[in-house]
Amino acid sequence: MKEFDYKLTVSEVAGQIHRVVKDLYPSLEISGEAVSSKIVKTGRDGSDLKFLAREFAEENKIDYVDMLSRLYIELQVEYEKNWHDRVFFGIFKDNESLYFRIVDDSTT
Secondary structure (H helix, E strand, C coil), X not given: CCCCCCCXXXXXXXXXXXXHHHHHCXXXXXXXXXXXXXXXXXXXCCCEEEECXXXXXXXXXXXXXXXXXXXXXXXXXXXXXXXXXXXXXXXXXXXXXXXXXXXXXXXX
């Protein structure tokens, strides 16, 4: 049985990504909707989120390899400093996307 029922929200993750992208690319004009439209729910119960970074970068004419690596690093810094719910999830990446996964506490 889970001790908590924490779920990441699309708006929470989109807000963090939007702020970081605006800092990394100040001349880029993007809306929060442009970011949130590239976040999909994953996992068995939809509690995990995936940011389609490559699609986002290509639509905004950004080098996606550069953006993905810089975004990942900056989100990790934000995660350590400001995301007080960080004990409940981790941030991961592959060559095309960022993943925000809930920690499975059922094994503890």
